[in-house]
Amino acid sequence: MKTIEQSSLVEELFTQTNVQNNLSVPQLVEKILYRKEGVLTATGAVQATTGKYTGRSPNDKFIVKDETCTEFVNWGPVNQPIAETVFERLYEKVINHLKTKEELFVFKGFAGADKKYRLPIQVINEYAWHNLFARQLFIRPKDEELVNHHAGFTVISAPTFKADPTIDGTNSEAFVIISFKHRIILIGGTEYAGEIKKSIFSIMNYLLPKNNILSMHCSANVGQEGDVALFFGLSGTGKTTLSADPYRRLIGDDEHGWSPNGVFNIEGGCYAKCINLSEEKEPQIYNAIRFGSVLENVKLDDNSRLPDFDDTSLTENTRAAYPLENIDNIVSPSVAGHPNTIIFLTADASGTLPPISKLTKAQAMYHFLSGYTSKLAGTERGVTEPEATFSTCFGAPFLPLVPSTYATMLGEKIDQFNSNVFLINTGWTGGSYGVGERIKLSYTRAMVHAALEGELNTVETIKDEVFGLEVPIHVPGVPDEVLIPKHTWTDQAAYEKEAKNLATKFHENFKKFSQASEEITKAGPLYQPH
Template sequence: MNSVSVSNELNELLNQDNVHVQLSVPQLVEKVLKRNEGVLTSTGAVCATTGKYTGRSPKDKYIVEESTSKDKIDWGPLNQPFPEEAFDLLYNKVINYLKNKEEVFVFKGFAGADKQTQLPIQVINEYAWHNLFSHQLFIRPTEEELLNHEAQFTVISAPDFKADPKVDGTKSETFIIISFERSTVLIGGTEYAGEIKKSIFSVMNYLLPENQILSMHCSANVGLEGDVALFFGLSGTGKTTLSADPHRRLIGDDEHGWSSNGVFNIEGGCYAKCINLTREKEPQIFDAIRFGSVLENVVLNKETRVADYDDGTLTENTRAAYTIQSIDNIVDPSIAGHPNTIVFLTADAFGVLPPISKLTKEQAMYHFLSGYTSKLAGTERGITSPEATFSTCFGSPFLPLPATRYAEMLGEKIDEHNSQVYLVNTGWTGGEYGVGSRMKLSYTRAMIQAALEGELNHVETVKDSIFGLHIPLHVPGVPDAVLQPNKTWNDQAAYEKKAKELAEKFKVNFEKFSKVPAAIREKGGPIA
């Protein structure tokens, strides 16, 4: 089957009477309730559960091996090849499955706020609540744009369709398969809505660099004077929380492009973790969860339908999806200038990295390629407690191209725009996970505020003896003792042992970057 036949099959489905195209939010909410896919919360949001799949399934993600793209893809465990013939057969099965459903839902919109490079997309859903999710997460067209909308990429999501590994060539009943030649993403066997969002991000991570645009897994905001900040980090490190700053306007919370004109949001909404969410700590996120928003796997009081954000019974990876317009303090459209400050966020389960440190150019490139953090419970299947991991460019599961392609582009832009780069540890202090405690959010906010306002540009620093990082000795609003991790541990021998253990993990991980310039390897990483 070629792209033409894929299009014909798709058109046949879309022309059926059971297909609802571009339903409004109220219409979708009505469908969700009528079909018993979810319930209304006390604030008017829809709450749905996703069954056994409460996080992404990276081992079930594939890219079709096609002549036009196979020489560009960084093949491996994260970008597994899938045969064209097997994809075509599975595609036919899913299309025929949807043809026989009572209802199918279609959302038409865009990925990328920059009009010059945005990607027209359509999302075809078996579930109404997934279509509502898509309406919240992607950029919604105006009435005029909808009239002329022609999708250049299609996501087809059929959660109740289970693959047969012996027949279909998958590893399990679940599959997330991208075909760049057919401009199609095929999803089945999982109800986790995040797969829809992240599949389009993976697509953009392939397409944007082809246009000399850096695609980034980061949040972004802008200050009153137009200064732009980027926040890189994996799920659970604080991207969404820290970028939702009442004193700065939000550009976006998770996915961005950096072109010759500046930064733009790839999405039209936010997908925030909401475990332990409170209005006091995160007022913008808390108040955004209202009519039209979608909650995933959040436990509700059965009578009052009030959300219990402290209840992680279903998963620690509880989520809220809402449009960026649900937040008052935003940039609209989601476009801004070049970044003045770049922050790499890590949740260090070892408890040995400084809460904030200034990075040299070489250190910035080293830590960007390393992408160290701890996977937190619930973000992926099988993760039940924090686990040290390295995710290249803070987003390796979503990068179809070799990591060095993105790193080289970032390095060039840091040089060109003289961006200041900081490593911020939002993880543990005073000991490793299980012994120490999580860094106070108020301290992290104070440190980042100081960095954004330029207060750390000329502050006195001390060089960490193991990691070589430059640690500020004073940050307004933060106790000095908190800034140096060795001073927060009661057992200095235990600290040094754990720090050297992590340093060795950095070195071993970095061995895979054999073509990286020597200066980055020698001056960027641990020194002990």
């Protein structure tokens, strides 16, 4: 099979079908409304729904196992192998399916804001609203950059093509298949736009480390003095919310590379969770949702067309996609220096992890490898309430390489640039999920501010008896009792049980990192299960 640049199938597709190349935002909005793919909201954004697939479908993601990548990919439940022959058959079926469409939409742009390391991409969409999503999420080219644009990777998205698992070798009607050899990502059977975004992130997580660049699932911003901060965390832990700070300029909200020159955004937009979104709590995100933005699975008032961000009847994973330019305080282009502060975010549903801890280098490596959080409802199909999960490097679903590749690179960079590292819990306090309550966003913001301003570098700390973490006894703007989890619980026996249960899960999970040094292994919870 030939590569995408030479493929007669794609050439034929482009000659037989009415292909709309790099339409402007108004043109795409007109197409969406004309084709009845979505509706216009009172804010000017487009609203679309995605049917039964309202989140990523990890069981339907595959990587083609061929001679180019077999020895590099960390094969397993996350990176499921699929035969090249299976991919080729599906590819031809999808192309033939798309030939029957009256028109297709193509976006040509880039992944990577640093021109030295960026990847030219093209996204071929069956839906106009998916193409608007791609245009707003990736880096939009200037006219002169389109003249010599040659795609290094192509996404082909055909939501209305449903696979037959018994014939096509998939696990369901939906599929996301990455071929590193042919530089194609094939998506079918799902209307969830997030698959387009995350598939590009997955390939960048394969390509960048091979060029000595650490790819990271994190948000990033920069202060007035040029100090850079990274926020690692899985979906729902607060990366987007906490990096959108009126006193700091946003580099990006989700995906970055750390090169020898510093940090750069992989994307050109934001894909923010908007459950319970309000102008009061998150003004930057709220006000960014305007003309050209895409609201995904957000319910609207039938008459006013105002979005109801509290309505979760379609899914808790409601989303807004918008370009970075819709945020007032941004770095443009999205590149900055080396990070001074690194923050690991977790949403602990057990209510026992401290709201903020200062980590040693060994603890930083332990918690980066652990990647603990509680998977929140809606981020994946079938998740209806928080579940304790460990996602290596806070991004295991998108990491094709062996996890130690990323962890080793991060450790080296923390050493080289003397970055301060903190673990911040944005989850529950006063009890576990269902008993306690979510830590107030205002408290979390105060903790983040104190960490970034260096106010916690010399503050007195107390060692958590279960987790061995150094917890500040005072943070400006936060009640002292909130900082010590057991002080917020009325039932101390219940606290002890939950804390030790979580510590045990940490130890059990870390057994898979047998190659980790003794220093890193001992940096985990002090409590040892009997």
